[in-house]
Amino acid sequence: MQLLDGKSCSQQIRQEIAQRVAxxxxxxxxxxxxxxxxxxxxxxxxTYVAFKVKDCQEVGFDSTLIRMDENISxxxxxxxxxxxxxxxxxxxFIVQLPLPAHxxxxxxxxxxxxxxxxxxxxxENVGNLILGLPTYVSATPNGIMELLRRYQIETEGKHxxxxxxxxxxxxxxxxxxxxxxNPGNATVTIAHSRTKNLAALCRSADILIVAIGKTExxxxxxxKDGAVVIDVGQTRxxxxxxxxxxxxxxxxxxxxxxxxxxxxxxxxxxVGPMTRASLLQNTLKAHSRL
Ligand code: NAP
Numbered sequence: 001m002q003l004l005d006g007k008s009c010s011q012q013i014r015q016e017i018a019q020r021v022a023x024x025x026x027x028x029x030x031x032x033x034x035x036x037x038x039x040x041x042x043x044x045x046x047t048y049v050a051f052k053v054k055d056c057q058e059v060g061f062d063s064t065l066i067r068m069d070e071n072i073s074x075x076x077x078x079x080x081x082x083x084x085x086x087x088x089x090x091x092x093f094i095v096q097l098p099l100p101a102h103x104x105x106x107x108x109x110x111x112x113x114x115x116x117x118x119x120x121x122x123x124e125n126v127g128n129l130i131l132g133l134p135t136y137v138s139a140t141p142n143g144i145m146e147l148l149r150r151y152q153i154e155t156e157g158k159h160x161x162x163x164x165x166x167x168x169x170x171x172x173x174x175x176x177x178x179x180x181x182n183p184g185n186a187t188v189t190i191a192h193s194r195t196k197n198l199a200a201l202c203r204s205a206d207i208l209i210v211a212i213g214k215t216e217x218x219x220x221x222x223x224k225d226g227a228v229v230i231d232v233g234q235t236r237x238x239x240x241x242x243x244x245x246x247x248x249x250x251x252x253x254x255x256x257x258x259x260x261x262x263x264x265x266x267x268x269x270x271v272g273p274m275t276r277a278s279l280l281q282n283t284l285k286a287h288s289r290l
Contacts (some may be wrong), residue, residue, distance in 0.1 A: 001263070003270075004263050009146070011273075014058060017059045032062070032092075033283075034063050034064075036093065037096065039077065039099055043236075045096045051276055055280055077103060078107065081095070081112055091283055092287075119138065120138040129172060129176070130175055137278075137282075138172045139282065140275045142176075143271060143275045143278040147230075147270070147271075148228075151263065153207075156182065157185065157186070158206035160205065161189045161209070162188060162189070162191070163209065163210045164211035164212045165190050165191075170190060171190070186207065199221060199222045205224060208230070209230040210229070210250075211232035213233055213251065215237065216249065216253040217252070217253075218253060220260055223257050224260070225260055226261070229263070229265070230264075231251055231270060234248045234250060254267065
């Protein structure tokens with residue numbers, strides 16, 4: 001079994017981006033600028049946004065964090081998005097999800113200028129992804145593709161089972177793996193909560209990508225010998241032995257599954273860091289389109 005080390009891969013990507021930023025600076029041009037909108041004080045969202053700001057600093061991007069109160073109206077948020085769309089000093093921005101229940105997430109996503117939608121959630125960018133046109137690919141599936149590419153994992157002709165069909169992970173992941181590309185060219189099955197005989201289906205996977213948000217759901221009996229297993233799941237579980245009071249648990253029972261795999265990701269050092277690096281790649285892309 002070999003670990004797919006997202007931490008070191010993402011570090012490599014950051015170095016490449018930092019190098020590019022140094023070249024941009026040397027020409028006297030403005031450096032890439034990412035803005036993040038955070039509504040409310042959800043603990044996990046605070047952490048994710050703080051990482052995004054820190055990542056920008058590390059590679060030399062400008063970053064702006066816009067905090068909005070939990071009780072702002074939907075219209076106030078839409079107005080802020082309008083401002084960011086019109087602000088030429090900002091290349092791309094994200095609105096951290098989930099939003100408070102009184103705000104319609106779809107309306108918010110639709111309001112973002114697709115050219116600045118570095119999360120790749122807008123219909124235009126998702127449509128471009130399906131058509132194989134240049135686009136911002138949602139950060140998590142993009143990071144997984146990059147991990148497979150950098151480890152030269154053979155995907156052509158393989159059976160890839162994607163467990164989970166969310167708009168931001170499962171569905172774009174399945175599209176990318178089925179595309180005529182390398183990595184890609186896989187035969188893909190999307191599974192979800194209504195799928196029958198899930199264990200047998202997972203066992204038929206050469207590549208199993210799990211994004212369901214159910215802790216340690218995938219057990220050893222669900223994995224084929226020699227499979228490549230990518231665990232996207234990260235759920236905060238209370239743990240008083242940790243300084244933070246919690247630990248992150250994946251969707252795969254790592255200890256029991258790892259010895260069956262040819263390659264596997266580990267929850268905090270796999271997909272998470274690759275997702276963060278992908279957002280930086282998308283922001284750089286947004287900057288170079290100016
Ligand atoms: P989501 O929107 O909640 O979607 C979950 C998907 O899993 C749905 O398609 C659901 O099926 C399916 N599902 C739920 N329970 C299932 C079961 N028992 N059997 C089969 N399928 C089941 O979740 P998401 O946003 O894609 O996130 C999934 C996980 O990935 C979460 O733990 C999240 O924190 C993590 N995540 C990690 C990163 C990262 O950077 N590492 C990024 C994004 C997300 P239905 O459609 O039928 O309901």
